[in-house]
Amino acid sequence: GAGVSQTPSNKVTEKGKYVELRCDPISGHTALYWYRQSLGQGPEFLIYFQGTGAADDSGLPNDRFFAVRPEGSVSTLKIQRTERGDSAVYLCASSLMLAGGTGELFFGEGSRLTVL
Amino acid sequence: GENVEQHPSTLSVQEGDSAVIKCTYSDSASNYFPWYKQELGKGPQLIIDIRSNVGEKKDQRIAVTLNKTAKHFSLHITETQPEDSAVYFCAASRGDYKLSFGAGTTVTVRA
Numbered sequence: 001g002a003g004v005s006q007t008p009s010n011k012v013t014e015k016g017k018y019v020e021l022r023c024d025p026i027s028g029h030t031a032l033y034w035y036r037q038s039l040g041q042g043p044e045f046l047i048y049f050q051g052t053g054a055a056d057d058s059g060l061p062n063d064r065f066f067a068v069r070p071e072g073s074v075s076t077l078k079i080q081r082t083e084r085g086d087s088a089v090y091l092c093a094s095s096l097m098l099a100g101g102t103g104e105l106f107f108g109e110g111s112r113l114t115v116l
Numbered sequence: 117g118e119n120v121e122q123h124p125s126t127l128s129v130q131e132g133d134s135a136v137i138k139c140t141y142s143d144s145a146s147n148y149f150p151w152y153k154q155e156l157g158k159g160p161q162l163i164i165d166i167r168s169n170v171g172e173k174k175d176q177r178i179a180v181t182l183n184k185t186a187k188h189f190s191l192h193i194t195e196t197q198p199e200d201s202a203v204y205f206c207a208a209s210r211g212d213y214k215l216s217f218g219a220g221t222t223v224t225v226r227a
Contacts, residue, residue, distance in 0.1 A: 004159070031213065033213060035215075040219070040220070041217075041220070042120075042205045042207070042217025042218050042219055042220055043160065043205075043215070043217050044217070045213075045214050045216070048213050048214065056213075056214060058214075059214075091159055091160070093159070095212075095213070103212075104162050104165075105150075105162065105212075105213070106162075107152075107159030107161070108159050109158055109159050110159055
């Protein structure tokens with residue numbers, strides 16, 4: 001597709017359940033990012049991938065959160081034992097790598113997670 | 117870590133007037149300052165950015181200014197139009213990817 005694609009667009013789950021959120025970046029973009037946006041707030045950084053490896057996962061809130069990008073394209077954010085406080089919009093972004101740094105971040109429309 | 121504060125939280129302007137949003141940041145090592153526009157149900161979209169070696173940048177009706185000494189930067193939108201209504205976020209980072217965002221400004225342009 002032309003842009004960053006995220007699925008599902010909406011996910012409602014019960015406290016304690018496991019959730020997977022998928023991101024399909026723009027073709028050719030080697031850098032991929034996950035951010036989390038709570039209601040009325042700006043996005044918060046979670047993790048950054050360069051290719052297949054997590055170059056910076058310092059934003060993951062705790063060990064219930066994990067993300068993979070096994071082939072350097074699609075990424076999955078995995079949340080174990082969900083809690084009500086995990087409810088938010090999870091945004092994925094991708095970018096090219098340019099000389100001197102990353103290029104413009106292109107965001108997807110997000111996956112809205114609601115934990116009941 | 118970086119802390120970005122953004123003001124005002126809401127802004128209502130008459131069509132054709134200017135809108136100004138201001139942000140301050142805490143990390144003196146931050147060197148990249150983008151602005152994003154987010155429409156309802158959409159992801160943020162980059163509208164303009166500035167790096168620390170530049171004091172001002174313009175792109176048609178949009179301009180950004182940066183004062184590194186005071187650690188603040190501002191977005192200026194001139195000749196506002198109804199399609200400018202959205203939530204605007206400022207952000208700051210060392211490098212490009214680990215952005216720290218402000219809380220956002222909801223801009224409403226009255227026709």
